[in-house]
Amino acid sequence: MWGSICVMSTADLGLPVDVPSTALFTDRYELTMLQAALRSGAAGRRSVFEAFTRRLPDGRRYGVVAGTGRVLDAIENFRFDAPVLDFLRREGVVDEETLEYLAGYRFTGDVWGYPEGEVYFPGSPLLRVEGTFAEAVVLETVVLSILNHDSAIAAAASRMAAAAGGRPLMEMGARRTHELAAVAASRAAYIGGFRSSSNLAAGFRYGLPTIGTSAHAFTLLHDTEKGAFTAQVESLGRDTTLLVDTYDVATAVRTAVEVAGPELGAVRIDSGDLLLLAHRVRQQLDDLGAGKTKIVVTSDLDEYAIASLAAAPVDAYGVGTSLVTGSGHPTCAMVYKLVARAASDEPDAPLVPVAKKSSGGKTSIGGRKWAARRLDEDGVAEAEVIGSGPVPEELRDRQMLVPLVRGGEIVGREPLDAARARHIEARAGLPVSATQLSRGEPVLHTEYHLG
């Protein structure tokens, strides 16, 4: 029982990199359903699956689409190679006919979706996957893993970015989440408005700007704080950031300026009453002639703590735990539902809408859907309109879904900066109450125009 399990890592811009498969990031039942559908003959029925959420996390006013680029990588690298097929055979997961199907698996269908960085609301069809039942059903688990995780992080990042105004946010949460979730979290945080990350793997994999200088351990390693600061400045330059709260903050700030001079880049405060300390340290730095030395604060910040520091002389925020855990909402409750399928096993059978109907909840709306964002007369978004018939004339140029995969070919790749810029624009187009941090209803209601 061994093997290597790797994340997809085809370059964002499509460089031909040979990478391992994402095929096992899959619940067993996707493959047993496939086997039974191959047996019944229904596996080839054209099918439409949609990913959406029934609600936003409690109190949140909008969601943020993130992970789309990673979903495209996952679809491209969803292959069943020999070690994987051997495993499935050895464990008796599926029969030989199914293994044969999987050995040749390549997604050949179409995917549409909200572009990455967009905002979404309850019912928004974030992703629509169309193909045979067989090829579309097996993607469910990995598609949801990515969208549920990455969108949760991006939503938290977006709230923090709104709270920070124009001040830069640095992602520092790697140590608080799974080591690879951390890399995806850095990427999602960047889309949501963060500027940089402490995570070297995020720099390596996604080209994110990385930051960081030193921790308390570095000061404690040296015989004196002054010795530590001197070592750091000699090695990393005067524009480094010195951590000033290992012993006494006021003493450390004085020592820092003594060692680095007024060219000192920044000081970092990582504990205590940040509001009070920021004011005191700013005053002290100014008095010492270090008026250009910046103040960076870290220490269990979330969007509320960031907002509370708006009037403090803080130049940048470092955020860890609450970012990578979605600030109270570490997942998004996205589901991936069959909403339409061919009426019969005939090759050209028309699509019919389908939906779970039991009385116990978790129902959904059948039919292949479009979505559009209606604007009011001032150009501000006023409703998320979702329909399954023809798109009304007045909404045609306000449609949300864009092509991501056409006939199995990825067509929706884009640089991360495009998603980041799109998010800023999408959020700016919402009613102003969108960026209130207080709990509330979604800022747009969802209207259904069912054909």
Place this chain on the structure above:
Amino acid sequence: MWGSICVMSTADLGLPVDVPSTALFTDRYELTMLQAALRSGAAGRRSVFEAFTRRLPDGRRYGVVAGTGRVLDAIENFRFDAPVLDFLRREGVVDEETLEYLAGYRFTGDVWGYPEGEVYFPGSPLLRVEGTFAEAVVLETVVLSILNHDSAIAAAASRMAAAAGGRPLMEMGARRTHELAAVAASRAAYIGGFRSSSNLAAGFRYGLPTIGTSAHAFTLLHDTEKGAFTAQVESLGRDTTLLVDTYDVATAVRTAVEVAGPELGAVRIDSGDLLLLAHRVRQQLDDLGAGKTKIVVTSDLDEYAIASLAAAPVDAYGVGTSLVTGSGHPTCAMVYKLVARAASDEPDAPLVPVAKKSSGGKTSIGGRKWAARRLDEDGVAEAEVIGSGPVPEELRDRQMLVPLVRGGEIVGREPLDAARARHIEARAGLPVSATQLSRGEPVLHTEYHLG
């Protein structure tokens, strides 16, 4: 900007598998601190780092150590290969002297820790890493990522297992968390008491038993529910689990027994009032002569919902979201602190304790520590005793820390089942209030015996 980033995947039992590096799951500041310490000459000082938490998540009564085996893999695979070094050089992260050090990096120190599956309390030194400052500091980020994530999941799993009594728990949360966090979550859930997982990658990587049969989409794909059930039974056998809540539950149960006969393995209920439905379905199955057909329930279960079903005729629970998000506490607040280091740069300088001392909180206790669990006269644990001097005679055979790495060689590998069994035993040794689900204080208080 491209490359593949992979999880470590050396076999649990030490098979020689060539795997990519974990070295970039690291905050940039670990490497810049290293550079500055190489410059100051302090990088070679013998240092002791300890991982611990200052508190348990609010209301929790004990923590569960998980991820230790993954930490050992991460340490073993922490290497800086050419693409990684090129990246660090290109981005200007560190200077050539540091790159040279990293190119030859192999951890050569010692690691002690609480064995995986043990319980822990505030202050428990879960992991103690000893070596030069240089070799020990750079492990901080990946060690914390693993312990913080995996222990959070194991703690939730343990509460759910206690609530489930002897009934089996199935982990089904892959779709609710990052695709690789999901694999680690399955592993941690197994340690905490789960019996199986839906996640094929967890089966592939860790040999966990995998389970799963079908979803609503499979029923909706077919023209009738009966057609779907027939297809599933023909393909997967009569002992399969049929999902009975797509349309009407009572109708579905009747159809299920009609199709599969009384040998039907199980029915699954995934929505609605599970308590009520379980009783009704049990009665109906019994009336239909399917007295041995089991009832599996899923649908946003957590430890409280599981406990509320204790008196219901439920045979197994499937748990997703709340497991993989730590049931409200997705991370553990573990930190990795320098607690002692050589008094000078001399090769044989004695260790001196060090600790952050500023008034703003986040202080810690210096010194290389031991830990022991004191029992009362009935053999029940009564205190977690942590000290930095000699171990008192009466606690010598109650010590918690075991050797995991000696002189760079991994000595602490063990099968997952050993950690799973250890957890059951460790929890059973706690005061009975440990498994109360209600919020409370840690069931053991932490005593410090500082030398």
